[in-house]
Amino acid sequence: MSEPRPRSAAADPLAEDDAALLARAVVALQRHAEPLREVGALFTDAGHELYLVGGSVRDALLGRLGVDLDFTTDAHPEAVQRILRPWADGMWDTGIDFGTVGAARQGHRVEITTFRADTYDRVSRNPQVRFGERLDDDLIRRDFTVNAMAVRIDPAAPGGIGEFVDPLNGLAALRARTLDTPSAPEVSFGDDPLRMLRAARFVSQLGFTVAPRVRAAIEQMAPELGRITAERIAAELDKLLLGADPVAGIDLMVETGMGEQVLPEIGAMRMAIDEHHQHKDVYQHSLTVLRQAIDLEAGEPDLVLRWAALLHDIGKPATRRHEEGGGVSFHHHEVVGAKMARKRMRALKYSKQMVDDVSQLVYLHLRFHGYGDGRWTDSAVRRYVTDAGPLLSRLHRLVRADCTTRNKRRAARLQANYDDLEQRIAELAAKEDLARVRPDLDGNEIMQLLGIPAGPQVGRAWNFLKELRMERGPLDRDEAEAELLKWWNAEGGSTV
Known part of the structure; x- marks a missing residue:
């Protein structure tokens, strides 16, 4: 197992107690006070509940909340569309089959999903969508307890921020930097095997570890990833690689057997000995190269x-x-x-x-x-x-x-x-x-000088000049024409 990178305590939000974490979340959410109050008022006036949920709550607690906000509600999708329409500058319904409606206004993006109480066929990862009636039913179907916390949106409260809801002890898991599932991991991963790979992604992004029972379930159920489409696998791998510590995520993936299912070439490198004899194996060498490449990036992460x-x-x-x-x-x-x-x-x-x-x-x-x-x-x-x-x-x-x-x-x-x-x-x-090494004569000039029509002979002449340009650098026009004619005559060609 690769050694984790040391953390700076001063930069670690999880070194704070629960009250300080919640205060941090309030500060993060107050930056979104206007859309929270506005959208909250729309749902309250329509007689519906609205909660900030999932990754948005987790990231607010971690002090890394972006402009995208995820909500859940007891309103059904058609009602959500009616409620949001007067507020939104734009709306989309690409996730409406799964109960999700998206909207944007003045740089803020929101996605609102109806409470879910899905069942799964255990063959694909596609749920048989069933809308729920209670927030608790929605939270227990989520992937990890750190993503199963909610904040009630109350337009009458300061900043629109109401009570913090944590029936599955997600805050404690957050403090412990532990990924655990709301229900038994065998049930959770059986419903959606992609959650196993998502665990590796969160290890990379958040610096968390997986609970022992979660790791054991992944080791047992890794072959279930065969039910997931290649596109969904690739999306998770990209997010993992773009995380703050992708080496930790890759290690989890390889050591639990997930790597054998989605990227077997990586684990296979553990069997090779690096020729410099400076690493246990090529696998560890490659992880070191990945770390060092990240350190050399200029600006944004380079996938x-x-x-x-x-x-x-x-x-x-x-x-x-x-x-x-x-x-x-x-x-x-x-x-x-x-x-x-x-x-x-x-x-x-x-x-x-x-x-x-x-x-x-x-x-x-x-x-x-x-x-x-x-x-x-x-x-x-x-x-x-x-x-x-x-x-x-x-x-x-x-x-x-x-x-x-x-x-x-x-x-x-x-x-x-x-x-x-x-x-x-x-x-x-x-x-x-x-940046643009090209022959000193273009195709038209070659055809004119040699008196030949467009065709394979022009391509051969162009390649000769390209190789000449590589070897000798730029030539003036007379020299390029002389060299081309010399080559052409040697090839048995004739000009007209």
Whole structure:
């Protein structure tokens, strides 16, 4: 199990007592006082109850509440639409089959769901929707107790904030940083297996751990994730990777058997020994690279970089070879890994762009190690930049993150070599357009000079000029035409 990152007590809201946590939530909710009072008054006037619920209450207690607010009510969806229509600038009903109506006004987004008391068919994760009549019935059907707290919206109360409702001791679980289920975990996960993967996501996002009974149920029921669509799996994996500590979430996923169901290539890396012998296995090395890549991010979390960091060495188990003298090699693991990354991400129904970007970074991550002590030609530098294309800045971060040796001298040498490579890229870029290395003649000019129509011959000529441009840099027009004619004659062509 990976070691958790240390917490700063001063920045930890859960170091406070219950009264202080509730006070923190009130402060967070007061920033939304206007929509809370307005929407609360609409439902009160219509004779209905309205509660802030779920992640919104949890995040208010943690001091991380955003602009999206989730509510539950005894009003049925059609009534919710009638109540909200005079208030909302816009409304949507994409979740109305499950009792959810969404609306937005002046930058605030609300989703309001009718009390639910669903039953499940235990074949898919789709519930047989049944509306409930009591808040308690709604709360007990939720995934975890930290998401089963509510705040009554009372327009007559300060800021529209009424009583705090916690029948399942969610606040205590929050204080303990524990994910537990409102009902028996076997029942909860049997109803919706995606909740198991959601536990790993919350471990990453919130820094919580799972209760022992929850972990035991996940270990037993992980194969049930086979009932979940690839798209829903991918959405949870993305949220996990974008969390504050994705390594903790990945560890839970792998150690409980969930990883074998949704991302088996990650757990398989535990069987490979890293060639530098500085980590227990390639799995731990990859988690370290992920952490270091996150530390190198500029601004917002970079999902493509994080996926590439996690998957960059997945080709090692398939390419492991024991050499004479006790050594281990992983020749061409970047080529095999890129193919494996592409196959897995396609199976998870990622976009073509996402698949291409992640697999290309996996493919390129090892190329820098041929740089040595700055012995690359300008041509090799151009190819490195051209092959990376718009991924170059991510490739820089991935390669730097991939340095996990504990040998300080070797680590310093690797970083100095990469500093040198980046400096050479900058120097070449100052002389020529490295971001768009193209032949010095375009297709029309090639056809005119050679007297040939559009077709495969033009493509071959264009590729020759592209390779020439890579090798020698920009040529003036006369030189480019002379080289093209020399190549054309050598190929047996003739001009007209």
